[in-house]
Each structure stands twice: as structure tokens, then as C-alpha cells.
Amino acid sequence: MAKDKYNRFLLLLGLGILVVFLVSVFIGRYPSPPGMLPHILFEDRLARQLVLNLRLPRLLVAFLLGMILSAAGSVLQMIFRNPLVEPGFLGVTQGAAFGAAISILYFAKHPLVIELSATFFGLLALGASYYLSIRIRYGGWVLRLILSGVAVSALFSAGVGVLKYVADPLTELPEITFWLLGGLYSVTWRDLLFVLPFALIGIVVVYVMRWRVNLLSLNDDTAFSLGASLTRERLIILITTVAAAAALTSISGVISWVGLIVPHISRRIFGASAEKSIPAAMLLGGGFTMIADDLARTLLAGEIPLGILTSAIGAGLFIYLMISMSFKVRRDG
């Protein structure tokens, strides 16, 4: 896509997201579905509090969550040269789930403690995957990390299974299950402040290194011959994006498919070069997650877990992309 056309497209996308954001502020079940008109904010104190204390932080977190999951998905797919990779790939999602479950059972049920525990175990899973990949003595860098990620993910998944098994079925098990289904129903300004540093570092690093990601997607010998410090540059990008994804997962629960499907859509519209597809994927992901969250809180009288909606919409889009002619990815290496 030509530069001018791309810039115009991105500007339009940005404006579209702004409109979604503004509309999302006013839609909901208060005072009655589908929402409120703007003037009510000046007249109704409860409406003002609802918007300022609940909807605004929730919308901002939804936007950041979509941005980070999409950025991490784009980066992981390119670095691992595998279009089926998403942020949970290195065991991070299952690690965070284990952290949340163990906190609900044994540490404390305070949201901050659950978030810290989920972030800690998400990062621990990332570290374990990386350490294991160094210890494996065969295969290239990509294969070793894939194998390590699968193994670490399975270990933490087994751990979550054990914790669910021993959890009190009336009090603790529903809480773990609801966390695993994913949702932003309890997000506050404090949660936003908790994830903001991780998210900003992840976004800035991916944005400034976006062209370099193309280079890191080439064969090791070619990338080396073009001056890339492969291990160092890949680690910088992986750690910052995956840490941001772990932090956001700690407050949202397991939100699947965004990090897998949005990079595909972005590459299809804007081309394969990460210089263009990554910023677009971040905006698309942010918008997608905000809309999915709007649906989660407005479709039914009770809230639908966000993870269920993103999975349903994401899987539907994925099937459409797979059977449409434009879904072309070479897997010859």
C-alpha cells in the first residue's frame, strides 16, 4: 500500500476508533438500554460517576489490551515465522492463569494481589520457556522456543487443573472459572495505572522497532549478514511485548484470538511489511476489543465473559479468512 494511501487509511481508522470510544462511553444498561444521551451526564450524578469511575477506565483498558495483544501477536508471528502463533504461545497465558488461581486459593483474593501473582507467573512462564530453549541441544532457535513454549504451557495448564480440582466448588472454583473466561467487568483506574507502564513500554518498543521486525523474520544467516544482533534484538522485542501482554492478562483474564486474528487482518489490508501492518494491527486490535467489550456488557441482561466473545468472533473471522482466496502465507522454510 502506498505511503499516502496508508497514512490516510490510518487516520480514518484512528477517527473510527475515536467514534467507537465516544459511543461506547454512552452505551450500556443505565439508565435503560441501549444507553444514555450525552446531556444526561450533566443532569444525573450517578450517570457521571458510572462513566468516570467504571466505563472510562474499562474502555481505556479494553483499548490497551487489544493494542498489546495484537502487537504481541504480530511480533511473535513474524519472529517465529509462524502465522499461527499468538501471545499465549510462550506459556504466558497459562502461567498468568496459574498465578491468578493460586492467588485466589492460597494468597489473597484482593484484585491487586491476583494481578501481581498473575503477572509474576506469566513472566515466570516466559523466563522458563526461554531458559528451556537454551538447554535444548538440537534444532534452530525457533523450533527450540516452540517446543519450550508448548511444554511450559502444558505444565502450567496441568497446574491450573490441579488447583481447580482442589478448589472449593462453591466459592473458589467459580471465581477461578470466571477469571479464566476473561472479562473487564471489575476494571478500575487503579488497574489501569498498574498496567500502564508495561503497556507503554511494549507499545513504544514495538513501534520504534517495527521495520526491524521484518529483518528479524528472515533466515538467521540472512538476518546476520544484514547486521542484526539476532538474540539481543529478538529478546528485547519479545520480553517487552510479552511482559505487557502478561500484565494486561492479569487484569482481563484469558482473552483469546485477538492476538492471532488481528495481525492476519492487518497484513491482509496493509501488506506484510511490519512497518505498516504493526501500527495498523494495534489500532485494529484496540478497536476490536472495545467493540467486543461493548457487546459483552450490552447484549444480554447479564454480562457475557469477554473471552467467550473474542473467541467466537475471532474464530468466525479466522474461518472466513482461511477459506477466502486472499489468505496466503508461505510455509516453505
Add this chain to the structure above:
Amino acid sequence: MDKMLTLESVYFSYSEEDPVVLADLSLDIPAGKVTAILGPNGTGKTTMLHIMLGLLKPFQGVVTVAGKSHKDYSKRELSQLIGLVPQFESIPFNFSVIEYVLLGRSPYLNPFQLPGDLDLEITEKALKEAGISHLAEKPVTEISGGERQLVHISRVLTQKTKILLLDEPTAHLDLENQNRILSLLKRMAAHGVTTVITTHDPNAAIFAADHFVLMNQGNIAAEGELGEVITTENLSMIYKTPIRVERTTGYTMVVMDKMEEHG
């Protein structure tokens, strides 16, 4: 003879348990010429290219590039000096030709920098030089094998290096594409670029090269000019098959004879 690349008593193996791939190998690559490295499969040609590039480190011996050891260069300096077109280069995503070729400018940009107008200009010039300007906006996954090899070579041309290493650049290509690629390499050498190619095809080597190296079992079996290296005896011995070298006025051709059947 001016030397651009020198390997001195190089020993290499992939790990302590693996057999030695290169043993006591010494070789000088002349500046501004095309050097062809010939030899059977598994004789260490690709390994040697990777050692010249600095990707693999020999466990003994010295590699000198333009008079200095590899370790005296930063990674960026080295990538401004030596370019590589590997034997297998898979491009997993659907970059356009120009997006992919532009990556050749990476050695001149820091990790946080985007390519500018000058980089784009150099890229367009490289595409023109390789005769593939018309493919600029095409996805790399939708062009033929010969065109793709020209794309890889364009990418290494934008790198503006003094040394080009090409691993089997004409493998699997038809005669027209072989001619285009080898002629392009000869033009580059005429502009002073030191070029090293590996090939299984002695006739392709004869067409393009000024300097010949025959490798066998991790070492140099013969090295020098065409008449000294490309002989019936040398090739028959290295490839373990009956081969004749025919010389007519101004031209040398390698012909393979039918093998006698045993049993």
C-alpha cells in the same frame, strides 16, 4: 594478486562431538574477481561461506577480511563489507519485492530507524540493475524461482558491500536465468566487487569465474586459474565419476561420460 579475504589454517566442527568439517584449510580470495568454489555435496562449501561471513567461528585458525580480523569489525561494519545470498532463503510472509529488497539497507540503519528516500533510491537502482523493476510491487511469493533469485541478489546489491558471497546462486534455474544471474555477477566484479560463489555446475563456474577452488572432504584439492584447476583428472577424482574437460579455441566445456554398470 590483491587479497580481499584470507583463511589461514582454519579448523571447524559444529560441536565437540561432531566430525571436523574443515581441517587445516588455507585460502586466499582475490579482490575484484569472481571466485567459484566447486566440490561434491557435504564437502564444507556452505560452512566455509558462513565462516567467511563471520556467522560461524573456526575453533582454530585466522580469517582476515580486507586486512583485518573479523573480531576487529563491529557487526554493523562487517555487514557493510560482506553480503550473503544463502542457498535456501524462505520468506514466510507476503512482502512486496521492493519491501523485501529494501531490507538490504539494514546495515546502514540503527535498530530504531526507518529507511529514508536515499535508501529507497538505492533499492530502485538495484532492481533496475537486476532488470526486475517491473516486479517492484509484486508479492515475493508470487514470482518465479528465477525472478526470486534476482530479488535476493538485488537485496544484496542494495547492501553496497565490497564482498558478495552467493551459495549455489544458479541451482534449479533454467539456462536463461542462469545467464542473467552469472552475467550480473560478472558485471559486479568488473565494478570491483569481490564475488565468491559455490556451485555444483563446473560449466556455470567456467562461464562466470576468474579464479577456481576445488574442495574435497573439508580441504582444498586444487586452486588457481581455469587451466590449472578444471582438468579431467581433478574433476574425475573429486566427483568420483567419469568427466571429460574439452578445450576448443577460447572455450572450455565439462562433459560427463556414462558410468559403466557394475554387477
